[in-house]
Amino acid sequence: HNRGDRVNFGVKMAGQALGVYTKNFFTRTDTKADVMLYPQKPIVNTMMGRNMLDEHPQGQNIIMAIMSFKGYNMEDGIVFNKASIERGFGRSIFFRTYVVEEKKYWGIERDEIKIPDKSVSGYRTEEAYANLSADGIINREVDVQSGDVLVGRISPLRFFGPVENFMMETENRRETSEIIRHGEEGIVDNVIITETINGNKLAKVVVRSERVPELGDKFASRHGQKGVIALIVPEEDMPFTEDGITPDVILNPHAVPSRMTIGQLLEIIAGKVGAFRGEIDASAFNESVTEESLRKALKDLGFEDDGREVMYDGVTGKKFESGILIGPCFYQKLHHMVANKIHSRARGPVTLLTKQPTAGRAKQGGLRLGEMEKDCLVAHGTALLLKERFDSDKSTIPICQSCGMVAIEDRTKGKRYCNVCKKSKIVDVEMSYAFKLMLDELKCMGVYPKIKV
Structure with missing residues (x-):
């Protein structure tokens, strides 16, 4: 019941949705992994969904209302119920694995995994190594912040002076410990010590962090209707039905007509029937489930046949003039989370060639003031600001x-x-x-x- 392009979008976003990607995720050491907590099977399902996704679910059933909300859900913004998030909706765990190897170099030179001595070049502070055990590797279940050392390591100097030629003294070693990435934090989930194929010592540290939905996180239904959280509202301020039901998510009605995602509307109606009668089979070309049969089933259950209900403003208590479509819908959390993308900089490193700030979030880079930003400053006549910014x-x-x-x-x-x-x-x-x-x-x-x- 959706247009072809929306079907393509929906499939692409289903691939980005968080779920349980494998049942042994707690013993694996993938570079990055997201695991959804409390995944559910959809109420409105298909034959392919039952065959493939029942074992690896990738979303949750929520109550969705399609209505405007004080202008906060314009342009694919989504309004979330704060109580739903506190009850566990959309929560996930993010795993990142840090790998450290004792590499071998020329002659007898090699790395050493241990707590660095104070005489080593680039030594941090005693506090930085406080969480390391005697072997130089951090213990499990330790809280770690950005910049904390996970594995202590010292390496030979890159360049030798005339006096230091091939001396193995501690003073001629440099500090190359593995630290938590800038802007990340979490708890050490697992530590694995093993060997590479060449016989080098290898340490893997898995850090986990709980991700609770926040402003800017991306979600999508199965119909290509994606959006980001624009507002999180306390439950008492959310609109409610005559039965006292508050929606978990409010979707903007302007997201539907131009995109023609009729499947989204039918899913809400079918979900309402399925919540009372059990799972709904929404497989393609299944002639037993039609719009007419769903409308009749809703009528028999005592609802309006179009799925709309009378709702009241949670702040004023006044009744809305229009009936509002509300019902269960399967909703997916995508791996585009604001915690992985947020970036700012006041001071930081500069490049050797141009003496300008580095580029990119990983390098704590600056945000480039380009030609169009320059034109805005020129239009505003801010001459001194323009000069100051271009003299970085x-x-x-x-x-x-x-x-x-x-x-x-x-x-x-x-x-x-x-x-x-x-x-x-x-x-x-x-x-x-x-x-x-x-x-x-x-x-x-x-x-x-x-x-x-």
């Missing part, structure tokens, strides 16, 4: 007053001179380091860029 890589460069080329500063001898005209009349000019790089690029192409000072 501000540098002071010595420039020759005679020829306008970038000069050389010899800090060991305390001299400044121009390598082109050999004069020493040098002035400091503030500029973006990216501009200095552009000057270097032009020189490579045989162009002679002069700076007038």
Whole structure:
């Protein structure tokens, strides 16, 4: 009963839905894994669903109302009932495995898994290694925060000086411990110590964290109707029916007409009948379950045949003018969770080449102020802010007053001179380091860029 493109979307999102992907997940060491707590079989099921998904369910049956809610569920925003979340709806556990290997290098050089000594290069603090046991590996069921050490490890230096050639002293080792990723936290679920195929010692630490639905988490029904949580409302403020039933989820009515997901409406009606009479077989081309038969079944149960009910505003207690479609629906939590994506930065690392902030969440990177953002600042006339933002890589460069080329500063001898005209009349000019790089690029192409000072 859905358009073809919505069927494709629905199938794609079913692949992203959390469930019980395997029954032995607690003994596995997958790099990343999400496991749904309290998964259920859908009330409205199909033949394929029974054959394949009853053993590995990937969603929960919830009460859904299709109505507007004070403008908070515009543009695929979803309004959630806070009490439903507290009762366990949409909860999942996220597992991440950290792998540490004692690698072997040239000659007798190799890594060592142990608590690093204070003499090691890059030693953190005593508190950082407080959770490690005597063998340098963390214990189970320990709470860990971002930056905590899971496995202590020391490695040989990458580069040897003339004095240190191939010495195995502790002072000539560096700290390469495995730490919790930036922005993550959890509890150590499992620790496995084994060997690689080459006979190197291998430690695997599995960290688990409970994920409770929060603003920005993505959910979807089986009809390609995806959305993110826009508001979590206390149960007492949610609309309610004459029987006192409050919905778990409120979906915007504008999500249905243009997308023509009639299957979504039929599922709610069928779910209502199925909740009283048992599972509904909604397999394709099953002629025993039709819109007419579902309408008749609802009438026989004492409901309106279109599934609508009289509802009241939870805040004012006033009756809504229109009847509202409400009933059970199978809902899936997708692995796009805001906890995995949220990112901000005030200060942090910069790249060696451009002296600008690094890119990407994993590297604690900055958020790029692009051309279009620049146009907004220009339109607002914020000249000083524009200059300040574009000077994140501000540098002071010595420039020759005679020829306008970038000069050389010899800090060991305390001299400044121009390598082109050999004069020493040098002035400091503030500029973006990216501009200095552009000057270097032009020189490579045989162009002679002069700076007038």
